[in-house]
Amino acid sequence: LMGARDVGCRHSGKPNDDDGARSSACDSTSAEEPAAKRQRVNNGCSWTGALQELDGHLGSCGFVPIPCPLGCGARLQRRKLKEHSVCCPKRRVECEHCHEGMPYESLEEHVAVLCPMYLVPCTQKCGQTMPRKQLSAHLS
Secondary structure, eight states: OTTOOEEOOTTTSOOOOTTSOOOGGGGSOOSSSOHHHHHHHOSSOOOOEEGGGHHHHHTTOTTSEEEOTTSSSOEEEGGGHHHHHTTOTTSEEEOTTTOOEEEHHHHHHIIIIIOTTSEEEOTTOOSOEEEHHHHHHHHO
């Protein structure tokens, strides 16, 4: 591509020399490229390509940090989303007692206080255990 510049060096965004060694520009800052683009390239990704293709690459690059799509506040590399989705406090889970869906972070309180199907002992100490939703009728 006429006028296209290859981005290769993780340190400066400058192309590698033909022998694969880092270019001498690795040791200095280039005034030709915005600092933000140089910094984004230095994230562990080994992608190389024309500078004008960098923004397109960053839209799918697994090494780009992004916020958790579930809204927990974590920032993680795109490639680690699947791993994070199994431990995110905002992940959706189902209560094993009533089968209601909710964020994981709400499950403990739901079971302890709200779940209508959670088995609770009679507060009058009659020895019976019943789903929480039946307790008031039992006590009447």
